[in-house]
Amino acid sequence: MEKKVAVYICKGCDIGASLDVGALSKVATDECNAAICRDHECLCGDAGREMIKQDVREGANALVVAACSPRFMTDVFMFDGCRTERVNLREHVVWSHEPNDEDTQMLADDYLRMGVARAKKAEVPDSFEAEINKTVLVVGGGVTGMTAALDAAGAGYEVVLVEREEELGGWAGKFKYRFPLSAPYRELELVDLKPRIEAVESNERIKVYKGATVGRIDGQPGQFDVAVKANGSSAEFRVGAIVQATGWKPYDASKLGHLGYGRCPNVITNVEMEELIASGRINRPSDGKPARRIAFIQCAGSRDKEHLPYCSGVCCRVTIKQAMVARQYDSETEAYVLYKDIRTPGQYEDFYRRAQEDSGIFFTKAEVVGVEETGEHNLQVEAKDTLLGDRILVEADLVVLATGMVPMAADGEAIRRFVDAEAVVAKGEAGAQLEAAKKTVEELQHVEGTSILNLTYRQGPDLPMLKYDFPDSHFICFPYETRRTSIYTAGCVRAPNDSLVSMEDGSGAALKAIQSLELAAKGEAVHPRWGDASFPDFFLQRCTQCKRCTEECPFGTLNEDVKGTPQPNITRCRRCGICMGACPERIISFKDYSVDIISSMIKSVEIPDEFEEKPRLLGLICENDAYPTLDTAGLKRIRHSAFIRFIPVRCLGSVNVVWIADALSRGFDGILLVGCKSGDDYQCHFIRGSELMGTRSDNIREKLTQLALEEERVRLEQLPISDYERLPQIINEFAEQIEEIGLNPFK
């Protein structure tokens, strides 16, 4: 369809008073050849909108709205069948620069040029249609999985529930008592999962496979083909989304020899204690005599760099529960709790208080040094740094180690590495590669056969693991999200939880799964580019099978054929554009976001010649965090250098190196890249944007040196969204630095 570009300049919010709007209009019409250019006192008002609508009716289809930040009035400037390009004259120009200044006007002119350049090239995405199956697969039938299944079924979706054991219920089903799940959070509760299990098993929408495991999952969201092995037989079916609620396993206590486990028969774990509780009497394993003095060692292998570095969050309450049960079974029992800190969050403080009131439960902070037998398998616990101010010895009949939770998850990426290395070894070709592969096989031996989901993804058969081996993808902002689209984790596989939080997780993950299915049915992306209908297009004739895209995609979107050609799975894609940034052949593009579009924007900027001594800097900034940060700085009227031009990018990982080369050859003097924090506690919406850019900018630096350019001309910064005071400082420092270095000799 023929493009008819229409430019609208808003004069409200200080824009009209700070800029020469007439001159700006001339840039649009005379220089950029826009068919229409109009200005208005208040473009977002009814009259302004009506003015635009009139033009749309008369054929305008590529709209450029030069007004406020695209983060405001987003819906107001959306018109059916048109693409609207927003030029941020308010936050990024008039609110952050000297009004009616030559440089400010030049900045506005350039932003308008860039906007029009993009409007000319960007297209409205085609809609894609695929047949979307809306069944939800829930893996794991504990409290979390059952809740997810019931909630998804309750919302009208078909559910398949796969449980490894012969009965539903998981860990909670094995426990006799639990700590209270409702106010006043003081007394023990008996566990009764029967009603929930019956509700699941009798629900018409829920198909339950017990004693079953997932053999294979092929395909993509909306089209997952699942093979299940259940008690010798097998079943195959299609689902749309997956909730992984595989729960937890106790930390391996055999590694806790220093606390007597395995060495002394009367040292047991809290899980083994649950078995004693379920048996109705707490007798010592060594001689079956009643255990009247029970020492609980908290954080056994938890919050310990040698073992589990994290806190499982529930062991304190479990110990308090077990001590109370022991006292309830036999009032002569005494329980000694040796803790690092008592962590009973929220209302559970009252549960702790309740236990404290009991004269037979003794608490002290302590660092346990060791556990020794004193004869007849009696035990003596030695502890230091206690509240009593001494090293202490506590005599006990039974020692219970409060071990933490380990997620029931497999490390998909490690399994993939293992399999690849095995393949290399099997091939047997000599060389350094073989040695490395042999080493990898040895190191990763433990992951063999651990897969749970058995996904046929190029990047591995299970979810990638993140901090502490939990497969969560964004633990702060977006719970339940993983790095595999439409696969959500819930319960203890996501984070150590109690059953109350696990049930909440089950509901949350079920809702997320439903959301992803409905979006997939519309051909739209899920979080974080929610509702984005664009998708990457691969011009495969020119593909060199370098595999960068298949390896760098954070979401495992791309599979490979035997040669290594990428095979896109559109519904897995989150539209971050990292593949586009990675591709050296520049064959990946979106309709409204491509290497060419951004290059055109870069080239549209007018570069003053060297005698004007006005440097030009290019800022490629993450639209999720850095761009809003700059908006905030404008809102706070914090000034920054008027020599920089910003282009928002979907993710810093989507920055293709060619843009930097284009900018430098065009005459830009410096390039500032601003992304999100990387590392274990990353803040990147797409996991590894800044990290990937970091790797690529190493190559860029090499290039710069080859071109005899100073490597300081390209700078990479990581910025939290809250640092609006820091960003203008970064810009100004960079501008000063470039002035010191001098102008680009390629001008």
Add this chain to the structure above:
Amino acid sequence: MSEALLLKPDRKFVEEIVASGGDDLKKCFQCATCSVACEVSTGRTPFPRKEMIWAQWGLKDRLMADPDIWLCHQCNDCSKKCPRGARPGDVLAAVRKQAVQYHSAPRFLGNLVNRTKYFPLLYLALPAILLALALTIREPLEQILPLGEPHEALYAAFFPHWLLIGFYASFTGLAFIGAVVGVVRFWRSMRVADAASDSGPPALGVVPSVVRTLRSILFHDKFAKCTDQASRRWTHLLAFYGFVALFVVTIWATIDLYLMPVFGVDSLYPFDLLHPMKLVANVGGVVLVVGCVKAITDRRRSESSATTAFDSLFVWLLLGVGVTGFLTEVFRLAIEGAGQSGLTSTAYFTYFVHLVLVFGLLVYLPYSKFAHLIYRTVALVYAEHSGRNSDGRQLLPAGDSRPQLESHADKALEAANA
């Protein structure tokens, strides 16, 4: 590092503390706000935090050998600031009660005297029976012993002075022995505990420590540091000086009656109303009664301290002694001065009651709340002696640090409450 301590948690002891006023003991989670809030807590061995954990774990031996529990005046500054409502001030009071019983000799008496159900028997019946017995052996003894002329005073006719002094001297003598044994036990246990923790050589000789302690007691200067219930210091000063005055007069009366004639000075007994000793006695009596009444009303009004039978029995007993003493005097004046001889039997009865109450007060002194007189003094002497009280060893820097700390604790508490 010192050797590891083998814990023998004594659940019974914990339950006893909880039962005798320390109900909230177990709520403590060792934040140490109490030790910061306490104005009399020392830098070297701050309390009551450590006492709270010892009590929670039932470490009886440690608490019984701890002088710090006796440095507390139960002003409850700490209880007011405790974020968890564990009421350390009341817990220490309960621990002190246990300590009195623990150190008492014979120990069974310590246990009996503090059982509410034995109060009527031990405080009324037993002394009444003993006094009655004394009266019945009066005449046989008068015939055997060379007692000279009986004194003509009103009450001496009923209960002669020689019998009175003989009776009380022997029983308080026994109590005195019990008290000495208790003090020795207490002192020794403190020494043993300190030796175990390598606390170093004594900071001050015993005699100067006693002098310092007595000076401190005379001015109640440590008591003055407690802020929450500052008025209690005055209450205690009244009762204390009232008791001291009456004690001195009693001793003087005995000297006057029996020693003065030996030196050839005529006994002036019974003293004239304007005699200095009589003035001291009457003023002391009034001060004592006022102090006791104030103590009782203060405790009634205040919700910040738990009052146990252990506490109230003592105050009521003291008040009873004061009131019956005055009644006895009033009846004597009425009979001797105004010739109301019809009141004689009432007067004798009142006097008898007075004697019964005095028995409870003095003879059970080492076993009742009154024992704080002994143990607190000994603990203060020990604190001076061992140096745990000395400013030089305070962990906190001298100067304004305490008020700052306090205001910090206040702020934290306000924030917590908000």
